[in-house]
Amino acid sequence: MANRISISSVVTTDTYGSFLVLKKSFELYHGSGYCWHIRSDAKTSRLLCQEKNIACSVIANHCADTGKSLSPRDLSLEKLNALGEAWASGDCDQVFFMNADLIFTASILEFAMEMEGDLILSPNYFPWKQIELSPYYGYFNSGFLVVRNRLFHEEWRKAISSQPWLYTDQGALNHLATQYSVGLLSQSANVGSWRSADARSFRFNLIPADCLFCRVDLFGRLASHETWIEKAYALHLLRFLIDSGLEKHRLISDKILELDESGWYSACLKLVK
Secondary structure, three states: OHHHEEEEEEEOHHHHHHHHHHHHHHHHHHOOOOEEEEEEOHHHHHHHOOOOOEEEEEOOOOHHHHOOOOOHHHHHHHHHHHHHHHHHOOOOOEEEEEOOOEEEOOOOHHHHHHOOOOEEEEEOOOOOOOHHHHHHHOOEEEEEEEEOOOOHHHHHHHHHHHOOOOOHHHHHHHHHHHHOOEEEOOOOOOEOHHHOOOHHHOOOOOOOOOOOEEEOOOOOOOOOHHHHHHHHHHHHHHHHHHHHOOHHHHHHHHHHHHHOOOOHHHHHHHHHO
C-alpha cells in the first residue's frame, strides 16, 4: 500500500516546526514508507531534503528568500503544484494533501481506503452560529484531501483563478466538488477551533475521544485576536494529548514541547494543572 500513496504539502519557514509535528504524528500511526512531495522556500528545502522520504521543490520568490511575501491565493496555487508533483512522480494512484498544521491522533488510512470517490473531503462542520459562512469560506476544509483523479488539481486551479472573489481555495471547492464523486469524513476528522461556537471567548468544544486528526497553528506569531484563539486551541489540544494517557499521544506532545523554543506551552501547562 505504501508505494501507491503519495503525500503532498506546502512548508515554509513559518510552518516548519508544525510540519515536523505533522510528520512525526503521521508516521507514528502509518509508518515512514510514504514519500512526501513538498513545496517550500529554499531555506526550508535545505532542511527537509535531509530526510530520505521527502522530495522538495522550491517556491520561487518566497518571502523567506527574497523578502517578498506570497499572497494567500499564491500559496493556494502552490498547494496545487505540490499535488501535481506528487502525481508526476508516477509511483502512486492517490495523493493525500496535508496542510503543515495537521496533527494526527489516530490512523486515518483504514477509513480513507474504505471510502469510495474521486475525492475524500472533510466538511468544515461549522457551528450553527456560523453555518451561513459556508458559501464564502467553503463547505469543505482544504487542509486535508485524498485525491484519486489525476486531473483534479488542474481543474481546481482553473476554479481558483476564474473566481478571485472567493475565499482562496476552499471557496472554489463548493461548486467544483459537485463535478466529482466525493466521500465525506466524519466530525472526528480535521477538528479545529472553528467548530466551537464560543471560540472567540476561548471556550472550546471537547476534542472527541475518537479524533483522527486536528488542525491548529502551533507556533504562529501572536498578532491578532484570531492568533490568540489558535494559540489557546493549541494548548487545548496539548492537554488532550497529555490527558489521554496514550503512549503515541505522549510522544506527540513531547515533540510539541521540544520544538517550542519559547517555553510558552510548558509554562502554561504548569499554570493550568
